[in-house]
Amino acid sequence: MPFLGLGLHVFVAIFFAIHAIRSGRELYWLLILFMFPLLGSVVYFFAIFLPELRSGSHMQRGLRTVTNVAVNAIDPGRELRAAKAAFEFTPTAQNQWRYADALLAADQVGEAVEQFEQCLRGPFANDLEIQFAAANAHLRFQQSEQALKLLLAIRQSSATFRTEAVTLLLAQIYAQSGNNDAAREEYEQAVSRFGSVQARAEYALFAAQHGDLVNARQLYQELNELKKHWNKHSRDQYLPLLQKLEALM
Numbered sequence: 001m002p003f004l005g006l007g008l009h010v011f012v013a014i015f016f017a018i019h020a021i022r023s024g025r026e027l028y029w030l031l032i033l034f035m036f037p038l039l040g041s042v043v044y045f046f047a048i049f050l051p052e053l054r055s056g057s058h059m060q061r062g063l064r065t066v067t068n069v070a071v072n073a074i075d076p077g078r079e080l081r082a083a084k085a086a087f088e089f090t091p092t093a094q095n096q097w098r099y100a101d102a103l104l105a106a107d108q109v110g111e112a113v114e115q116f117e118q119c120l121r122g123p124f125a126n127d128l129e130i131q132f133a134a135a136n137a138h139l140r141f142q143q144s145e146q147a148l149k150l151l152l153a154i155r156q157s158s159a160t161f162r163t164e165a166v167t168l169l170l171a172q173i174y175a176q177s178g179n180n181d182a183a184r185e186e187y188e189q190a191v192s193r194f195g196s197v198q199a200r201a202e203y204a205l206f207a208a209q210h211g212d213l214v215n216a217r218q219l220y221q222e223l224n225e226l227k228k229h230w231n232k233h234s235r236d237q238y239l240p241l242l243q244k245l246e247a248l249m
Contacts, residue, residue, distance in 0.1 A: 013037035016044045017233070027196045034231065080106045093122045097130060104133070109141045128154055128161045136169060144177040164194045168202055175206055197226055197234070201241040208248040220245055
């Protein structure tokens, strides 16, 4: 029985960790959750999960996303098939949102953009999560102008909505559109304010790609120091970024 109890604690911590990653939370939550699975899960539930639960559709989407991670690991095309079938059978705004997410996850970016655009003309037009997802889709579809418009609207609407994720996505949008000064400013803000591995790695890649080897080397050294403390999950998530940076360096 104690073994089963411990397994349940770890399972709950993993559940919340996936939620933290997918919702763009600060990475220190992962440290809290895995170092203190039971206490960390309780804290995360009351600090993050419960407030989102009260927001209705946001929580439903969060639960669906976490479930899809596990399902797609077994059958990568299952969620897209299920989402498409649900939308065709019941073309509600919620099902269209799910279908758009599934298309983007399946790398069918052009179709995802179309579905997101239709979502933004419906009842989710002012939903910050759908605006953020649509901006990401536009960026991946090389439509930086549309992505920028959505991200700036999000930042103007809420200064606290997924601040690190919005900052990093803005930096990518500016870089894609050739506005390197604005991109560098966003990256510097992300690193100084959040200091996450993601922020450092993305800024280092940008710096290396644009000949700023001083900053790239400094960030590379910082990442190598942080790598000593990574767990298996962190290595799986960030090692490809570090290897890409090593290749550029």
